[in-house]
């Protein structure tokens with residue numbers, strides 16, 4: 001019987017959604033192939049985390065130690081490499097998160113296992129996985145396979161699998177100690193830092209008009225702001241606008257920004273990268289304005305306007321003002 | 327402070343219809359324009375900023391063809407001191423591990439306190455070369471870095487996590503950092519600047535001379551097939567002249583209750 005390892009991601013005492021999503025996928029693979037699902041929790045005082053997933057895994061391996069309080073990719077790598085050597089799981093799933101993207105490649109080299117990152121689906125045939133991924137900003141999909149190996153590492157994109165429980169499992173809990181070998185600490189955790197709050201809160205807005213890199217230059221932002229003002233909505237943006245310092249970080253929508261839940265979200269000159277879309281899954285209606293008919297945003301938006309924003313936005317603004325007057 | 331920055335040239339894919347090649351292993355690139363990967367642009371800038379503050383050298387390295395020298399010239403024009411291209415022939419022979427091993431082989435012989443890569447490259451989106459290098463080199467690392475301060479031979483790094491949260495760490499050098507966009511404001515590069523930088527050293531090394539055994543470079547992660555995104559229902563496109571589109575737009579907003 002094969003086994004799937006799911007490396008549990010948790011932060012500040014809370015399990016992260018990506019963990020539940022990976023457990024769902026592992027559970028789904030397990031049902032078809034009778035794989036055993038094993039969750040691996042590394043941290044300190046993680047009992048409650050183990051409890052939340054005790055009916056989603058067949059086995060939970062816990063490494064609980066004061067020294068594991070803060071995530072450290074090197075230490076996690078050593079621990080997981082040891083566990084993989086011991087149990088030889090067919091698959092090891094890790095979140096394609098900031099922490100996972102640091103851990104997985106190191107682990108691949110350390111354990112000598114092949115890795116595919118940012119996977120959006122996994123197919124298994126004859127105990128060999130094929131992973132589906134995206135390239136070129138989501139304009140191309142690819143299926144990736146591996147040369148035969150004792151095991152395979154995959155990192156999983158957030159938000160592609162359900163967070164639900166699948167199947168009925170009752171986890172056996174296995175406590176392990178930190179390997180006696182001294183793991184050098186060459187990185188000291190100092191603190192968590194949060195983005196400064198601004199004078200507006202886009203997470204509370206009913207209507208957001210969001211500007212992306214398609215706006216071209218900073219001097220064009222007022223064009224979009226005026227549309228937002230005409231509509232009595234708030235202005236938000238994609239990441240490149242913040243990277244360029246054209247708008248403050250607290251207006252950024254997406255994985256590394258805010259998740260928003262407006263009734264209507266209007267994306268102007270935004271391509272629809274998944275890190276952006278991840279921030280608008282809770283939006284009611286999405287309207288995209290983009291001059292590229294192949295822009296990925298049109299795949300998920302409810303309404304699309306395929307136009308040059310410089311041409312269409314002023315017309316939209318006038319029509320809105322007209323409607324509000326009349 | 328000696329810094330090595332690994333850079334990559336990637337195609338621009340917005341507003342073009344990408345075409346899958348005959349072998350279904352990649353896309354046709356003949357018609358595409360290429361640029362320095364956005365993340366690497368920030369990485370080069372950060373290296374130069376640190377050099378300006380602390381002294382030292384900046385070396386830009388890429389594995390690729392002669393065409394890829396374009397991004398090295400750009401790096402030199404931004405302020406890198408020298409550049410190295412490793413000629414490795416057909417790049418589709420390698421997976422990320424192979425590329426990271428080639429880079430490591432070259433980086434090992436250079437003086438360095440820091441090695442930078444971008445968080446990921448805009449083309450294949452794997453995001454693993456950097457951290458594989460860190461492990462291969464056996465050096466310390468931090469991922470998705472949005473701020474760096476050098477203090478007493480250590481780097482104080484800010485790593486971006488999700489949802490606006492960051493993590494501050496203190497790490498011993500040498501270290502490999504993957505650089506996230508927004509860490510700085512990359513300087514503008516003029517054509518003249520690129521021309522002037524032509525005087526700087528751009529060394530070409532041949533993969534065959536690096537003495538890397540074939541089996542270390544043979545890919546373990548293999549692209550079976552690439553294809554266009556599966557059809558979705560997609561957005562309902564508003565059509566007609568701008569005035570008609572604008573009327574439909576207002577009508578939708580009214581229906582959704584946001585046109586009070």
Ligand SMILES: Cc1cc2nc3c(=O)[nH]c(=O)nc-3n(C[C@H](O)[C@H](O)[C@H](O)COP(=O)(O)OP(=O)(O)OC[C@H]3O[C@@H](n4cnc5c(N)ncnc54)[C@H](O)[C@@H]3O)c2cc1C
Nearest residue numbers: 212213214238239254255256257269270271276291292309
């Ligand atoms: C770890 C990580 C975290 C990230 N977090 C986030 C995040 O939280 N939020 C986020 O947004 N991104 C995030 N990103 C970046 C993300 O991958 C994309 O790079 C980014 O979302 C692209 O922004 P954009 O759509 O504005 O720009 P682009 O992708 O450059 O798209 C611009 C669009 O504008 C269109 N356009 C150009 N000119 C015009 C015109 N005149 N009229 C109409 N349309 C036009 C183009 O066709 C194109 O589709 C993250 C990336 C990483 C690696």
